[in-house]
Amino acid sequence: MEKWNELCYILSENLPSNTSEQLFELKVIQAFEKLGWSEYNNEIIVRESVQLGASNRISPDLLFKSKELGNLFIVEVKKPSFEIDNLTFKGQLSSYMGIMRVELGILIGNKIQIFLDGKFFQENGIVLIDEIEFKRENEKGLKFVQLFIKGNYNKEIIENYAQEKIQELKEIEDFKSLKKQLCSENYTEKIIDYLKSDLLKEYDDKIIEKVFQELEVKIESKNKFSPIKNHEKRRAQKYNSIENFNNSNGRLPVGKYVRKTFNELVNSNLIDRNEVERLQRGDYSKLTFDIQFPFLAKENSTYYEKTRYWKNPYRINGELYFVCSQWYEVPANNDRPYYEDWLEKIKNRNPKVELMINQNLR
Incomplete structure (x- = not known):
């Protein structure tokens, strides 16, 4: 080494x-x-x-x-x-x-x-x-x-x-493809059809249909992070409705807010190399922002999908990165408090940057 x-x-x-x-x-x-x-x-x-x-x-x-x-x-x-x-x-x-x-x-x-x-x-x-x-x-x-x-x-x-590297890339693509297939509505229907068929061995089809009318069957990613859920409960009192999110303080929608404030951080050279590395990790992005994809991705990254990232990249430390566009701000799924917590930590490293960002958001 x-x-x-x-x-x-x-x-x-x-x-x-x-x-x-x-x-x-x-x-x-x-x-x-x-x-x-x-x-x-x-x-x-x-x-x-x-x-x-x-x-x-x-x-x-x-x-x-x-x-x-x-x-x-x-x-x-x-x-x-x-x-x-x-x-x-x-x-x-x-x-x-x-x-x-x-x-x-x-x-x-x-x-x-x-x-x-x-x-x-x-x-x-x-x-x-x-x-x-x-x-x-x-x-x-x-x-x-x-x-x-x-x-x-x-x-x-x-x-x-x-050959080993190409095989690794193929396995990553196959993994993404299979995961997407299993999480699709079409595959959920196949699972339900299979369950109904299997249950017919013991139950009448009318009973089975009634039960499934009260059930929801789906496959989803395992992203159970209890610290995030507890944090969400602590912050929930600040955001009680969609009206509060978008109207009460004249605040920017969360997507525009992320782009604007992140742009200020980049222009101020406040995103260091270690943080850039962390922002490209799915687990870190989930824990920090409660989003389902890495916050940053390069165009040739296995995580990068055009539909999941904004089209205009940011240049950080001489390299181009795309920022995840999958941000939500509704009572059942509100990403704003997580981003604001992270933004506050970054801004606290330099009070002058915090003042500049706050002025630009007015």
């Missing part, structure tokens, strides 16, 4: 905020030399010019080679202040990989993305197999070091790793 922590220092922690792409490229070369690769020994080729046709040339940023195997993989370097979740960057890398006939490519900017030729997955183009953020003690970072340290580099090991 020490080697990965050193890479974090070189590629993230020790960089000035206005680092140029040229300087960052030198830092990337330095990082790979820490993993045993040598520019001096022609194992790292910087912007090798490749002729295309009569008049065109390309120059990938970094090409990694070995005397025995030839071209191994390409690294494209992007300015750290850029968001590398960009189809243009991916397309550029894909073109270089095809022209140079390499099956592995890496984008390095504000994080690391590893791509493999889609032929290994019966897909066109290149496939993102992993994304690694520059955080110390990151298990993914440790795996990156293990895969790309020169002494251990092995194409077959990387391909097996890629």
Whole structure:
């Protein structure tokens, strides 16, 4: 892990905020030399010019080679202040990989993305197999070091790793799909039909129908957090009706309120990295806000769904995040007090920010 922590220092922690792409490229070369690769020994080729046709040339940023195997993989370097979740960057890398006939490519900017030729997955183009953020003690970072340290580099090991990652992603998607199916009204009807059919062995169908008229059968997520429920009871006296929510104090509807106040926090740089990490967790978001989805999600996150998040993202610490749009403000389901509690804690870190937010809400 020490080697990965050193890479974090070189590629993230020790960089000035206005680092140029040229300087960052030198830092990337330095990082790979820490993993045993040598520019001096022609194992790292910087912007090798490749002729295309009569008049065109390309120059990938970094090409990694070995005397025995030839071209191994390409690294494209992007300015750290850029968001590398960009189809243009991916397309550029894909073109270089095809022209140079390499099956592995890496984008390095504000994080690391590893791509493999889609032929290994019966897909066109290149496939993102992993994304690694520059955080110390990151298990993914440790795996990156293990895969790309020169002494251990092995194409077959990387391909097996890629297959494992793709399988993980597939399992996540299958999980989401199955959960959605089981919670659907259509599946609830199937369950009711099955129960009625089974009960016919002992009871008359008229009795069964009467009983089901007084019952509600459904499948829902297990989100039983007693601290939240107790907290809800303590705050319930403040919000007795929908009229109180929206009219008595001329307050903003909860959705607009969340967007406006959160925007102020972001503009004031008051959301630190640790809080950003917590806001991307479903369990933390449920406990803190009583919402069913992570408060923040990146576009490529397994949690991100367009229908669940507002379309305009926020840029926090150089990365784009979408904010959950599923906020409710009715007596049976009121998310406002939870958000206000969280907002108060964040604002208390800086009284000047609290004053500014309160003024803007008037």
